[in-house]
Amino acid sequence: QITLKESGPTLVKPTQTLTLTCTFSGFSLSTSGVGVGWIRQPPGKALEWLALIYWDDDKRYSPSLKSRLTITKDTSKNQVVLTMTNMDPVDTATYYCALGWGGYDASFDYWGQGTLVTVSS
Amino acid sequence: SYELTQPLSVSVALGQTARITCGGNNIGSKNVHWYQQKPGQAPVLVIYRDSNRPSGIPERFSGSNSGNTATLTISRAQAGDEADYYCQVWDSSTAVVFGGGTKLTVL
Numbered sequence: 001q002i003t004l005k006e007s008g009p010t011l012v013k014p015t016q017t018l019t020l021t022c023t024f025s026g027f028s029l030s031t032s033g034v035g036v037g038w039i040r041q042p043p044g045k046a047l048e049w050l051a052l053i054y055w056d057d058d059k060r061y062s063p064s065l066k067s068r069l070t071i072t073k074d075t076s077k078n079q080v081v082l083t084m085t086n087m088d089p090v091d092t093a094t095y096y097c098a099l100g101w102g103g104y105d106a107s108f109d110y111w112g113q114g115t116l117v118t119v120s121s
Numbered sequence: 122s123y124e125l126t127q128p129l130s131v132s133v134a135l136g137q138t139a140r141i142t143c144g145g146n147n148i149g150s151k152n153v154h155w156y157q158q159k160p161g162q163a164p165v166l167v168i169y170r171d172s173n174r175p176s177g178i179p180e181r182f183s184g185s186n187s188g189n190t191a192t193l194t195i196s197r198a199q200a201g202d203e204a205d206y207y208c209q210v211w212d213s214s215t216a217v218v219f220g221g222g223t224k225l226t227v228l
Contacts, residue, residue: 037217047156047164047207049217060216063122096163105211107154107169114163 002026004036004097004112011118012087018117022080022097029075031055035100036080037108038071040093048093052100053080089119123212125220132226139195141223143208146189151210153191155184158222159204167206168193195225203227 008020022036029036037052051071052060061069070083080097094116098108126144133139143153153171156164166175168184171191181196195202208220 039219046222047158047219049209049219052217062217063215105152107152107166107209108156108164109166109169109175111163111165 002099002110004099004110006095006097006112006115008095008115008117010116011120013121014088014119016087018082018084018087018091020082020084020095020097020115020117022082022112024078024080024097024099027099027101029053029055029073029078029080033101033103033106035104035106036073037098037100038080038082039096039098039108040091041096041114042090042093045093050084050095051082054104087119091117092119093117122215123210123218125208125210125218127206127208127220127223129221130224130226132228133195133198134228135200136197139198139202139225139227141193141195141206141208141225143191143193143220144189145191145210145218148189148191148210149187151186151212153184153186154209155182155193156207156209157202157204158207164207198225198227200227 004024035054038050053071068085094114096114097112099110100106155168157167158164171186172184183194
């Protein structure tokens with residue numbers, strides 16, 4: 001059974017750095033073709049892709065947020081970590097992690113439940 | 122950067138066929154994936170690689186992709202199909218791209 005779960009702070013202050021952890025089970029991020037991505041969704045708005053890390057440690061970032069994002073993986077712990085610097089109230093959103101299985105243009109087959117992050121002083 | 126365009130809303134009568142489009146430059150050359158999202162829930166994959174249904178997705182859901190438009194078709198629409206639908210592609214310059222989403226209303 002494949003599961004993903006996001007964890008991290010629910011409230012961060014403006015200018016702070018957000019660190020989110022995606023803990024997964026049922027697959028290995030060392031398996032060829034596997035990728036784990038982060039997607040966010042501001043309240044009432046559309047999905048926005050943030051970052052993706054692949055089994056071979058290739059990393060891709062949203063061009064508009066690239067300067068603020070870092071994605072890493074810990075294969076032994078079955079975790080993927082996303083950091084986002086210089087948080088702003090517009091970054092308030094539900095943050096999802098999701099599994100893509102099938103190479104670089106794979107779909108996100110499994111999603112976590114999401115975690116709501118509020119940016120406010 | 123690559124962009125995907127979806128209608129903000131689509132309405133369909135109960136039992137009829139709904140079509141949700143996703144426009145992009147030469148999108149027919151890309152693999153298109155579709156997600157369904159109901160209020161308060163995470164997105165669920167309903168179509169992958171243009172026209173393939175994951176296990177557990179009803180045959181009423183189908184997809185096509187050609188030229189500059191991909192289409193998600195929902196046949197015999199049910200009240201439970203009311204949701205937001207998002208298309209997604211992978212682009213060599215932008216990596217992952219989502220459309221802006223379409224709210225499906227079943228009348």
